[in-house]
Amino acid sequence: MAKKFNANDLKKVMADDAQLTRLxxxxxxxxxxxxxxxxxxxxxxxxxxxxxxxxxxxGIFALAVSLGMLLGGIDLSVVSVGNISTIIAALLMxxxxxxxxxxxxxxxxxxxxxxxxxxxxxxxxxxxxxxxGIPAMIxxxxxxxxxxxxxxxxxxxxxxxxxxxxxxxGAGYIAGIPVPLIIFLVVMVIFTIFxxxxxxxxxxxxxxxxxxxxxxxxxxxxxxxxxxxxxGGLLAAIGGIILSSRVTSAKASYGSSYILQCLLVAILGGxxxxxxxxxxxxxxxAILTLQFLSSGFNMMRADSYFKTFIWGFVLIAAMIINYYGxxxxxxxxxxxxxxKRAAEKAAxxxxxx
Amino acid sequence: xxxxxKTHETYVALTVIALCLxxxxxxxxxxxxxxxxxxxxxxxxxxxxxxALMMGIIIGGIDVAFPAVAVCSxxxxxxxxxxxxxxxxxxxxxxxxxxxxxxxxxxNGLIITKFDLPAFIVTLGTSSxxxxxxxxxxxxxxxxxxxxxxxxxxKMEIFRVTxxxxxxxxxxxxxxxxxxxxxxxxxxxxxxxxRTIFAxxxxxxxxxxxxxxxxxxxxxxxxxxxxxxxxAGIIHAIQSQMCIPTDLMGCEMMIIAAxxxxxxxxxxGRGTVLGTxxxxxxxxxxxxxxxxxxxxxxxxxxxxxxxxxxxTAVSAYQALRASRxxxxxxxxxxxxxxxNG
Numbered sequence: 001m002a003k004k005f006n007a008n009d010l011k012k013v014m015a016d017d018a019q020l021t022r023l024x025x026x027x028x029x030x031x032x033x034x035x036x037x038x039x040x041x042x043x044x045x046x047x048x049x050x051x052x053x054x055x056x057x058x059g060i061f062a063l064a065v066s067l068g069m070l071l072g073g074i075d076l077s078v079v080s081v082g083n084i085s086t087i088i089a090a091l092l093m094x095x096x097x098x099x100x101x102x103x104x105x106x107x108x109x110x111x112x113x114x115x116x117x118x119x120x121x122x123x124x125x126x127x128x129x130x131x132x133g134i135p136a137m138i139x140x141x142x143x144x145x146x147x148x149x150x151x152x153x154x155x156x157x158x159x160x161x162x163x164x165x166x167x168x169x170g171a172g173y174i175a176g177i178p179v180p181l182i183i184f185l186v187v188m189v190i191f192t193i194f195x196x197x198x199x200x201x202x203x204x205x206x207x208x209x210x211x212x213x214x215x216x217x218x219x220x221x222x223x224x225x226x227x228x229x230x231x232g233g234l235l236a237a238i239g240g241i242i243l244s245s246r247v248t249s250a251k252a253s254y255g256s257s258y259i260l261q262c263l264l265v266a267i268l269g270g271x272x273x274x275x276x277x278x279x280x281x282x283x284x285x286a287i288l289t290l291q292f293l294s295s296g297f298n299m300m301r302a303d304s305y306f307k308t309f310i311w312g313f314v315l316i317a318a319m320i321i322n323y324y325g326x327x328x329x330x331x332x333x334x335x336x337x338x339x340k341r342a343a344e345k346a347a348x349x350x351x352x353x
Numbered sequence: 354x355x356x357x358x359k360t361h362e363t364y365v366a367l368t369v370i371a372l373c374l375x376x377x378x379x380x381x382x383x384x385x386x387x388x389x390x391x392x393x394x395x396x397x398x399x400x401x402x403x404x405a406l407m408m409g410i411i412i413g414g415i416d417v418a419f420p421a422v423a424v425c426s427x428x429x430x431x432x433x434x435x436x437x438x439x440x441x442x443x444x445x446x447x448x449x450x451x452x453x454x455x456x457x458x459x460x461n462g463l464i465i466t467k468f469d470l471p472a473f474i475v476t477l478g479t480s481s482x483x484x485x486x487x488x489x490x491x492x493x494x495x496x497x498x499x500x501x502x503x504x505x506x507x508k509m510e511i512f513r514v515t516x517x518x519x520x521x522x523x524x525x526x527x528x529x530x531x532x533x534x535x536x537x538x539x540x541x542x543x544x545x546x547x548r549t550i551f552a553x554x555x556x557x558x559x560x561x562x563x564x565x566x567x568x569x570x571x572x573x574x575x576x577x578x579x580x581x582x583x584x585a586g587i588i589h590a591i592q593s594q595m596c597i598p599t600d601l602m603g604c605e606m607m608i609i610a611a612x613x614x615x616x617x618x619x620x621x622g623r624g625t626v627l628g629t630x631x632x633x634x635x636x637x638x639x640x641x642x643x644x645x646x647x648x649x650x651x652x653x654x655x656x657x658x659x660x661x662x663x664x665t666a667v668s669a670y671q672a673l674r675a676s677r678x679x680x681x682x683x684x685x686x687x688x689x690x691x692x693n694g
Contacts, residue, residue: 074473132666133673135619137415137473141606142662149655156651260481263474273471305493309485315478316464323468 018329019270019322020282026268027289034296041299049178051291053171056184057242059287061258062265063191064235066283067228069266070195070208072275073129073136075232077144078262079255081121082240084147086250089114089241090160103165110166115237121147122233126226151252159251162244170245180242187238192280204228209276257308264311265290268318361616361668365631368664372638380645386514387521388642394523396637398589398601399608400530400630404537405581407612407629408574409472411541413554413621414465416578417605418476421484422457423586424601426450428487430587431496431596434503443506450587451580457483458579462572472575488598496596507591526588533581538626550574554621607657611636614664618672635660 034042041047061078068075093110097103121143128139172179195201206214207224215221244250269286271278293314297307377383402419409416430450433439439446461479465472499507510522541547549570552560561567590596615632617624639660643653 128662128666132670134665134669138609138613138619138665138669139662141609142658142665145606145654145658146662147658149652149658153652153655260477263477267474273474303489305485305488307485308481309489312478312480312482312485316475316482319470319474319478320464320468323470 019325020279020285022321022325023268023270023282023285023289027285027292030289030292030296034292034299038296038299042296047295047299051295052178052181053246054295055287055291056180057239057246057255058258058261058265058290059184059283060187060235060239060242061255062262062269062287063187063280063283064232064239065259065262066266066269066271066278067204067232067235068136068140069271069273070204070275070278071136071225071228072208072211073140074263074273075125075140075229075236076137076259077121077125077140077147078232078236078239079258080144080147080151080252081118081233081236082243083250083252083254084121084151085114085117085237086240086244087151087155087160087252088117090162090166090244090250091154093163093166094160097163103163106163107165107169110162111169111241114241115234118233118235118237118240119230120233122230122236123226125233126229129229130222130225148252155250155252157252159249161249166245167248168245170242170247180246183238183242187235188280188284195280200224200227205276207275260308260311260315261290264315264318267315267322270322361671362625362628362631364667365615365628365635369631369634369638372635376638376642376646379647383642383645385516385519387516387519388645390514390521390523392637392641393527394521394592395641396633397524397527397530397592398585399604399611399637400633401533401581401585401588402578402604403608403611403629403633404530404533404626405578406608407615407617407624407626408537408541408550409578410609410612410617410619411554411621411624412550412571412574413557414472414571414574415609415619416461416476416575417473417609418457418461418480418483419578419582419585419608420601420604421480421487422454422579422582423589424598425457425483425487425586426453426583427586427590427596428491428496428598429453431499431503431590432491434500435496439500440502443502446500446503447584447587451583454583454586455576455580458576458582459572461579462575465575466568466571484602491598493598495598496590499590499594499596503591504594507594524592526592529584529588533584534626534630541626546570546573551622554623556622606661607636607640610661610664613668614661616668618668619665632664635664 061082064078065075089110092113093106096106096109125136125140125143128134128143129136132139134142169179169183174182195204203214203219203224206217206219207221211221214224240250243254247254265283265286266278267273268289269278269282269284271282293310294307297310373383382388402423406416406419427450430446430453433449434446457479461472461476464470464479465475498504507524507526509525511525511527513520513522541550549560549565549567552563552565553567553570557567586601589601593600611632612624612629613619613632614635615624615628615630617628617632636657639657640653643656644650648656
């Protein structure tokens with residue numbers, strides 16, 4: 001009896017979140033596919049380890065893009081925010097280390113400064129969108145040019161090398177676990193809690209679903225938008241810190257191909273680009289899928305333009321699949337409602353008799 | 354006269370004049386005839402794309418795939434001509450490039466309408482799909498020398514101006530930009546199609562209920578942008594006398610900025626050819642003349658970004674203020690305040 005109940009329970013969860021279930025199988029499928037295609041290199045501990053270092057940064061950037069999308073907008077400036085934060089932090093850290101400061105302390109100060117700059121950049125985006133009424137896409141596209149331009153101007157377009165101690169963040173281990181992975185997990189857990197359990201998340205989803213209704217419900221929509229973009233800026237800075245520390249330098253042009261991949265992760269992860277729908281677990285599964293495919297293609301020595309093509313293709317395909325998935329779910333819902341109505345009618349008729 | 358000061362175009366025109374005066378006072382070279390002719394020459398390719406894109410933005414959509422479409426068209430065309438040693442009339446390759454663009458644009462339009470997907474994300478996807486497929490399959494080796502008909506066409510000049518230091522010519526390719534502006538103006542202002550585009554951009558649901566062919570018009574718009582992209586691609590190749598398959602990629606930002614600066618509202622429903630001309634002027638002048646006022650290449654991107662943010666902020670803020678104004682006006686009307694207009 002108990003066993004049967006469990007099976008039903010699982011079925012219910014799967015039906016409730018058809019998208020996450022679908023995504024889980026896509027992830028599993030891409031993993032198995034790569035195991036079959038590159039059996040000697042893909043399913044190895046070495047590969048698993050290198051993947052654990054690679055996906056956290058794009059995962060965090062993708063979460064930042066997703067926050068914007070949950071609001072019904074988008075945040076295209078994430079990578080440039082990450083770059084400008086780490087460029088300024090790197091310049092500062094180098095000055096501090098030159099001045100004879102302990103490397104570890106300088107790195108801590110640098111990271112804090114980077115995150116503060118990320119927040120400021122995010123707030124700038126939020127103000128443009130909420131207070132001036134610029135559509136999010138245009139605002140963040142313009143902001144991207146400003147931040148990237150500032151980065152190029154400050155560095156002459158060259159890479160700024162970071163202090164030795166900084167590399168720990170991108171390449172170190174704590175208790176045998178890669179540091180980027182730890183940061184990734186902490187960020188994802190915190191944001192899952194904030195989005196699903198806290199008022200902030202509730203307000204964010206409401207504003208994303210229907211801005212006008214949210215305002216009438218007494219939510220300060222402007223404040224929600226600014227706060228969300230501030231959080232996005234913070235995430236962008238964290239992603240930038242991992243990226244720059246992994247390559248031990250900061251540069252304005254790093255991660256120029258990331259924005260498409262971030263969007264891909266967000267869409268594949270079930271974030272609705274019209275706002276209001278999407279969950280963190282989806283993003284995690286989507287970034288893993290992307291990493292499996294990416295690593296596998298690298299092992300097969302695929303052309304980088306082949307990868308560009310595949311990302312575009314997967315992005316379009318994912319949206320089309322979601323379209324049919326939503327349609328099927330709606331059909332099912334309607335059928336269920338009709339059946340319920342019919343049953344009620346029958347019951348009423350029986351009662352009358 | 355009062356109406357003149359209310360239009361967005363007036364503000365953009367004032368910006369253009371101010372920009373010209375500031376740059377010209379700091380460095381008088383700006384006002385020299387060759388520099389001005391060069392500005393027109395440099396605006397050609399961007400202009401072709403901007404006018405078409407404006408229609409896409411008016412209808413309430415966006416397209417970021419047209420640079421990729423342009424690259425596909427120009428590279429496929431020039432590569433084919435190179436391999437067959439083409440020596441026929443020049444209009445056939447131009448037509449072929451426009452056709453390739455039309456096809457790719459049609460694909461965009463169909464995906465967007467058939468599955469009811471956000472245009473930005475779809476075109477971002479097809480952009481990397483098209484460009485990735487092109488370079489992966491065809492390669493990235495530049496076509497260093499165009500075939501004689503194209504080369505000759507690129508060197509044909511409408512007129513040439515010379516002063517004591519430099520000389521510059523306006524090529525015949527400029528005509529394509531003028532033609533594109535006229536076609537877009539005609540479609541938007543003189544045809545039912547244009548009314549439909551404005552109607553859909555203003556309120557899609559209402560347009561649907563009023564019986565406008567919404568989906569068909571949207572597909573047409575993206576197809577048209579694709580066609581313009583193809584045309585812009587081959588013109589770019591003709592003007593630069595070579596074809597590099599990574600050129601133009603990333604220019605979408607500037608083009609969108611030009612259209613939005615020109616007063617086309619990004620949420621759709623409003624936009625004029627004149628405005629886009631002026632927006633294009635701002636972007637072209639800023640991009641080509643910052644060096645004249647001593648802003649070094651490293652800071653150019655930052656200054657351009659600022660111009661874009663400030664420009665869009667001004668136009669968005671005006672729209673926001675206007676929409677806030679509408680509410681009280683409507684209540685006044687209900688109270689019977691307005692008798693005759």
